[in-house]
Amino acid sequence: MPSLFRNFYLKTSMARTLNLHLKIWRQPGPDAGGWFQEIEASEIPETASFLEMLDIVNQKLISVSGDPVVFDHDCREGICGTCGMVINGVPHGPQRGTTTCQLHMRTFNDGDTIWIEPFRAKAFPIIKDLMVNRSGFDRIMAAGGFISVRTGAAQDANALPISKEAADSSMDAAECIGCGACVASCKNASAMLFTAAKAGQFNMLPQGQPEKHRRVLGMVKTMDEAGFGNCTNQYECEAACPKRIGVRWISKLNRDYTLAVVHDTLLAPVGKGGGEG
Amino acid sequence: MSTIMLDAKIPAGPLAQKWTRHKQESKLINPANKRKFTVLVVGSGLAGASAAATLSELGYKVKCFCYQDSARRAHSIAAQGGINAAKNYQNDGDSVHRLFYDTIKGGDFRAREANVYRLAEVSSAIIDQCVAQGVPLAREYGGLLANRSFGGSQVSRTFYARGQTGQQLLLGAYSALSKEIARGNVQMFPRTEMLELVVVEGHAKGIVVRDMVSGEVTVHAADAVLLATGGYGNVFYLSTNAKGCNTTAIWRAHKKGALFANPCYTQIHPTCIPVSGDYQSKLTLMSESLRNDGRVWVPKKKEDCGKHPSEIPEDARDYYLERKYPSYGNLAPRDISSRSAKEACDEGRGVGPGGLGVYLDFADAIERYGKDRAGGRELPQAELQRLGKEVVAEKYGNLFEMYEQITGESGYERPMRIYPAVHYTMGGLWVDYNLMSNLPGLFVLGEANFSDHGANRLGASALMQGLADGYFVIPTTIAPYLATQKPGSVTTGHGAFREAAEAVNVRTKKMLDIRGKRSVDSFHRELGLLMWDECGMARSDEGLRRALARLPELREEFWNNVTVPGSGTDVNQELEKAGRLADFLEFGELMCIDALHREESCGGHFRVEHQYTKDDEAKKLGQAGEARRNDEAFTYVAAWEYTGDIARSILHKEPLQFEEAHLAVRSYV
Numbered sequence: 011m012p013s014l015f016r017n018f019y020l021k022t023s024m025a026r027t028l029n030l031h032l033k034i035w036r037q038p039g040p041d042a043g044g045w046f047q048e049i050e051a052s053e054i055p056e057t058a059s060f061l062e063m064l065d066i067v068n069q070k071l072i073s074v075s076g077d078p079v080v081f082d083h084d085c086r087e088g089i090c091g092t093c094g095m096v097i098n099g100v101p102h103g104p105q106r107g108t109t110t111c112q113l114h115m116r117t118f119n120d121g122d123t124i125w126i127e128p129f130r131a132k133a134f135p136i137i138k139d140l141m142v143n144r145s146g147f148d149r150i151m152a153a154g155g156f157i158s159v160r161t162g163a164a165q166d167a168n169a170l171p172i173s174k175e176a177a178d179s180s181m182d183a184a185e186c187i188g189c190g191a192c193v194a195s196c197k198n199a200s201a202m203l204f205t206a207a208k209a210g211q212f213n214m215l216p217q218g219q220p221e222k223h224r225r226v227l228g229m230v231k232t233m234d235e236a237g238f239g240n241c242t243n244q245y246e247c248e249a250a251c252p253k254r255i256g257v258r259w260i261s262k263l264n265r266d267y268t269l270a271v272v273h274d275t276l277l278a279p280v281g282k283g284g285g286e287g
Numbered sequence: 288m289s290t291i292m293l294d295a296k297i298p299a300g301p302l303a304q305k306w307t308r309h310k311q312e313s314k315l316i317n318p319a320n321k322r323k324f325t326v327l328v329v330g331s332g333l334a335g336a337s338a339a340a341t342l343s344e345l346g347y348k349v350k351c352f353c354y355q356d357s358a359r360r361a362h363s364i365a366a367q368g369g370i371n372a373a374k375n376y377q378n379d380g381d382s383v384h385r386l387f388y389d390t391i392k393g394g395d396f397r398a399r400e401a402n403v404y405r406l407a408e409v410s411s412a413i414i415d416q417c418v419a420q421g422v423p424l425a426r427e428y429g430g431l432l433a434n435r436s437f438g439g440s441q442v443s444r445t446f447y448a449r450g451q452t453g454q455q456l457l458l459g460a461y462s463a464l465s466k467e468i469a470r471g472n473v474q475m476f477p478r479t480e481m482l483e484l485v486v487v488e489g490h491a492k493g494i495v496v497r498d499m500v501s502g503e504v505t506v507h508a509a510d511a512v513l514l515a516t517g518g519y520g521n522v523f524y525l526s527t528n529a530k531g532c533n534t535t536a537i538w539r540a541h542k543k544g545a546l547f548a549n550p551c552y553t554q555i556h557p558t559c560i561p562v563s564g565d566y567q568s569k570l571t572l573m574s575e576s577l578r579n580d581g582r583v584w585v586p587k588k589k590e591d592c593g594k595h596p597s598e599i600p601e602d603a604r605d606y607y608l609e610r611k612y613p614s615y616g617n618l619a620p621r622d623i624s625s626r627s628a629k630e631a632c633d634e635g636r637g638v639g640p641g642g643l644g645v646y647l648d649f650a651d652a653i654e655r656y657g658k659d660r661a662g663g664r665e666l667p668q669a670e671l672q673r674l675g676k677e678v679v680a681e682k683y684g685n686l687f688e689m690y691e692q693i694t695g696e697s698g699y700e701r702p703m704r705i706y707p708a709v710h711y712t713m714g715g716l717w718v719d720y721n722l723m724s725n726l727p728g729l730f731v732l733g734e735a736n737f738s739d740h741g742a743n744r745l746g747a748s749a750l751m752q753g754l755a756d757g758y759f760v761i762p763t764t765i766a767p768y769l770a771t772q773k774p775g776s777v778t779t780g781h782g783a784f785r786e787a788a789e790a791v792n793v794r795t796k797k798m799l800d801i802r803g804k805r806s807v808d809s810f811h812r813e814l815g816l817l818m819w820d821e822c823g824m825a826r827s828d829e830g831l832r833r834a835l836a837r838l839p840e841l842r843e844e845f846w847n848n849v850t851v852p853g854s855g856t857d858v859n860q861e862l863e864k865a866g867r868l869a870d871f872l873e874f875g876e877l878m879c880i881d882a883l884h885r886e887e888s889c890g891g892h893f894r895v896e897h898q899y900t901k902d903d904e905a906k907k908l909g910q911a912g913e914a915r916r917n918d919e920a921f922t923y924v925a926a927w928e929y930t931g932d933i934a935r936s937i938l939h940k941e942p943l944q945f946e947e948a949h950l951a952v953r954s955y956v
Binding site: 025065066073078085088114138148157159160164188218 | 337340341362364423428449451569572692762809
């Protein structure tokens with residue numbers, strides 16, 4: 011029975027293919043040394059995604075050495091933020107506003123050499139090969155990346171009008187997928203863009219105002235404790251962000267932070283009750 | 288001999304009062320006692336995260352597990368289009384009853400009425416909750432929330448956040464979860480996979496998990512276990528699910544006694560990007576919201592299929608959805624739209640590689656919006672086009688971008704090509720009105736259960752169900768069960784934990800020891816192809832029997848010839864995949880058994896033997912080629928019991944009684 015699907019398998023795979031020289035970072039564990047493994051990837055269809063190219067490579071590695079490359083990935087549609095590797099020195103590779111899973115091989119040329127490394131940062135310890143531990147982001151979120159509202163305590167959604175501009179702007183920040191490319195691109199391994207986007211989403215909205223100061227103080231403190239570096243305004247993060255989150259959020263965080271410090275020290279100490287000033 | 292008695296525990300009284308009365312009559316647990324109970328939540332998507340956060344707020348001790356590296360990454364995040372709620376903010380005649388009826392009808396009258404009504408009833412509170420959490424849903428200039436319309440409904444009741452509604456709602460639930468983690472009341476276990484359910488004296492009392500970094504296998508005891516582990520779409524290998532989505536948790540629970548309901552109900556989503564090659568690892572969906580403005584067509588004549596779409600004149604195009612379903616047009620429900628696309632391609636009128644695609648065209652929308660923006664001004668055509676594209680970009684910009692990234696083509700310049708793909712699975716573990724399975728103490732939420740969508744889910748209803756279950760249903764319905772339990776009565780010292788952990792270790796070792804010749808992926812692709820061919824968009828007696836003959840062979844080959852490199856004491860992604868695939872290989876058989884037994888067509892389950900004919904159409908029974916239900920014989924939930932041999936699974940029937948909804952032919956003409 012020639013089914014649709016089978017037809018498809020017969021009729022496709024006519025796309026242009028590439029032969030590539032890969033140099034992939036291999037590291038057995040967090041404390042082990044690492045090296046670049048050289049792999050020849052041949053006949054890679056240009057319509058394949060970057061991760062599908064690695065799938066093809068891994069299928070070969072499994073049969074040859076039994077040691078496939080470990081890398082994080084899940085949704086493969088650019089939204090979960092699980093995947094991420096440094097490709098030719100750039101987090102998520104050469105195409106702006108694109109996650110690794112959405113990068114397609116047509117971006118490369120036949121005969122290219124491609125260097126593939128993990129996101130490197132002190133606060134992102136390598137687990138194995140290209141897989142890193144980004145739990146620092148979760149700790150930053152637990153330090154204030156929320157609005158404390160209990161389920162069931164909410165008023166009618168339209169009881170609080172919010173200007174379209176504020177909502178849209180909040181959404182710009184909320185689009186962050188938490189992949190960590192901002193950290194990987196920064197020479198200081200700073201998490202300012204991530205933290206700024208997360209705090210900014212809430213701080214733009216009226217619902218976010220009551221906890222604004224404690225949110226900012228808590229998230230920044232945790233960011234520092236997690237081992238992320240300082241921001242020195244090089245804007246590499248904005249260039250690397252697959253969701254094009256702008257550095258204006260960092261400006262806003264800095265402003266909100268100053269205000270929070272003033273409130274905390276002079277007007278209404280955070281965590282000690284008192285008014286909102 | 289089976290002793291299971293299915294009792295859906297539907298509260299008495301009129302439909303509209305059942306939930307209110309149930310809440311009033313349910314047992315409560317006082318705040319001082321709540322903290323003595325531990326609840327395990329497996330999965331951190333919309334259902335899992337909202338349940339974990341809310342139960343923790345109430346005072347229960349919660350442990351939450353997910354296979355992702357962070358709770359924020361569960362696949363709910365990929366839902367694009369929106370979430371339904373019966374707010375009637377648009378004043379277009381919406382109501383709880385209408386949302387209820389659309390959902391029941393959309394599910395082709397194969398869902399449980401009381402559950403669906405409750406879903407519609409709590410839908411409004413979900414929107415309130417999310418907005419209070421700071422979810423930036425789309426707004427109008429006046430500051431009020433915006434809505435869009437969606438397939439299968441004639442009102443505008445869908446709330447959205449650009450094309451990333453699932454992301455925003457999940458981040459909302461994750462923020463609530465983070466708040467409870469910070470409070471120390473939820474313990475989070477990322478990169479942790481559940482591999483076994485522990486049952487003690489008939490009650491679910493714990494789980495066995497594997498740490499996916501260290502390989503360590505540990506056991507966790509609790510007073511109740513909640514599974515919110517999503518659907519089983521990856522049985523088809525290619526689907527819109529994330530790569531890690533799997534059926535292991537619910538399948539393991541099934542093998543420990545939980546009934547699996549309606550496994551054959553799967554949803555094929557009409558608007559996905561067509562497959563481009565045999566290396567393809569997943570399919571990408573584009574929100575159904577695109578059908579608000581895009582027009583679906585194929586050439587009328589086969590000969591035109593190879594032409595550039597701009598060379599095909601208007602009168603040579605077949606806008607088949609508008610032709611066949613004039614009142615719903617391009618917004619016909621998913622199953623109907625998908626099947627229509629398949630029919631067009633089967634007739635040889637498909638476009639793109641392999642003839643497996645139909646056009647989704649925005650040219651008219653661009654022109655219409657351009658004129659709207661011009662506001663009566665006479666502008667040059669190029670300027671009108673620019674204005675029109677601006678509006679389309681505002682509404683769907685990210686989807687157009689995604690399409691271009693994947694295909695290398697611009698949807699503004701030429702029609703997009705789309706094709707149906709496996710998307711959502713309506714079946715799942717059987718649960719009663721309280722979301723409890725037939726195993727006391729085992730609750731199942733979200734896509735992992737079977738309860739609310741019948742044989743087909745309407746767009747923008749999955750997010751609604753996940754959050755309804757987690758935020759509003761389970762916090763009420765878990766208490767009556769816990770009230771019958773002595774908190775902490777079962778500990779990991781019980782022999783059942785040691786046995787379950789040992790079973791996990793034995794299985795892992797067995798997979799590692801095979802050292803065969805075929806990779807896990809190659810088996811998974813073969814399984815996927817088989818399931819798509821024989822148990823996909825159209826199913827036949829003959830095809831299903833072919834699949835049922837092949838599946839045990841494939842399983843046999845897997846257990847003798849798969850190669851799983853590496854060890855069990857380290858990160859081993861091949862081992863993870865192998866374990867999941869082993870469960871899919873078993874589950875696929877139950878799916879085919881269910882599809883074979885259901886001798887009717889309903890919603891996403893289309894049996895070629897059961898469709899309306901031209902004669903039926905003449906008699907005004909139904910449109911030729913549409914799904915023909917058999918209400919007399921099949922108005923029931925098929926809940927399957929595991930017996931040790933899948934081929935001998937025992938069928939239990941929960942009859943569906945309709946008090947409010949009138950069983951009708953599902954017409955969208």
